[in-house]
Amino acid sequence: MRVEVNNLDKHFGKTHAVRDLSFSVEPGRVTGFLGPNGSGKSSTMRLMLDLDSGSGETLYDGKPLTALHPVTRAVGAHLDAKFFHPKRTAFAHLRMLGAEARISKARINEVLELVGLESVAKKRPGGFSLGMGQRLGLAGAILAQPKVLFLDEPANGLDPQSIQWLRDFLKNYAASGNAVFVSSHLLSEMQLLADDVVVIAAGQLIAAESMQQFLTRAQGTNVVVRSPELNRLRDFLGNDGIEAKFEGLNTLLISGVTSDLVGEIAFKNNIQISELTLRSASLEDVFLELTESGQEFRVGGTK
């Protein structure tokens, strides 16, 4: 199921929280939703789920959410790790959520086992840790095996093993033809997980493209060279119109070329090379560069 977001817009009083956002979430792919704190990610998700009112529309295979039936077979959402009644048992919570899609008790037990909560199925979640709350929220979202999965910061509070499990689970879930839309602050994790990214800052769209395109978008890739003859190498590169700059005393940083070309030039000119490395920009580098100007709440005071 393809999700198409068209011109979403939302004001909270004088604050323009979401500004004319348009993007799509494709089936069979994990789409990461990134943005600094206060950038409007959660508001956007709520608008997409018709939980908040605003302008614009979100279509699921061309239909609005209200036209889908049963909704939970089409869309599942996990928006907060604490969205449960603390005295309603985990099993009863899922049984309640399974009403619309007529989920069987066997399926509830299966999902509880999948998220590792089978031993606390009859316990009240008031005493659950944040990680357990995340698991219960995820269980509720995937209960009816929806074609689109919305997850807001699902990795918060999870231990490394659980994060790895979640990553594998979501990749497999998407691989079976479902669309997964997930927001997270864990950029390194998102780099491993997401196929596509949607980046917003101050409610505005910064990027909506594949992860690969996004990573090459900013500074792109650099070739790092260490050599006892860096000045000579720099001159030869300059003769070929390639600009290189020093990074410290012993390292040369070259942009816009492949490591193969740099190695070839060094070899032709008998220059000894101690290190020749391709350094890709990380998601964090690109994210920080692109969202810096639109960061609503930053360390050291508001913008």
Next chain:
Amino acid sequence: MISALVFEWRRLWSIRSTWIMLISYLGSIGFFGVFPLFSAREPGMQSWIGLYNTSYNFFSLVLLSVIGAQVFGHEYRYGTIRLTLTEFPKREIVMIAKSLVLLFFVTFSVLLSWGLLGFLAQFAPEGTVTSTAEGFTFSPNPPADLWKVLLFIVGYLFIAMSVVTITRNLALGIVIPLLMSTILESLLGILNQFAKQKFDWITTRLPFDNANDWLGDGGLYQTPGLTFAAWVVGLYLIASVMFFKRDA
């Protein structure tokens, strides 16, 4: 619609407080209704209709109003309204399902309380409850028709539910109807007397004073009954509109 009713039914009965409140309600009815029968010194001190009227003493109303307040109160307090609305994006379906389940719950609880009262009264000293006795209630009025008692309790709980939906505060749904019915309306009446009845236009239109008048005598379409109904319907409509329009 059926799935929304199932959802709401499971939501209601899967928390302990529903059971606790229902049992406490029945317990309080049993205590307030039947206990006096066993301490009666003379036969014929209570009528059957008076006995069943004890199902709406103010203490039991508070207990039941907790359930009315929890219909939306828990949803807002714990954020589960967002799960509910993700599952049922058509909000009118949610409102109708919650209202119908609450209506069923109140009717079931009141009928159960009458059954309990009737059953326990069998063990009272012979002749204590008769159909000819004048009987007593916990309100200043003579015993009301039972259909009126049921409608009043339904109205009271819908006011509690509506107040919570409007304020998004569970406690206010219990406290506001309670304060209005026990203190505030009497206080306004006293203040109006000091003001030489200048505020009659307010004090004659208060919900629970009118409900009391209506329970005391008259038929379904008397002005006090309609005034109380207008409050219930009015608050319910305001709550519905706010629920449909506001962000979850």
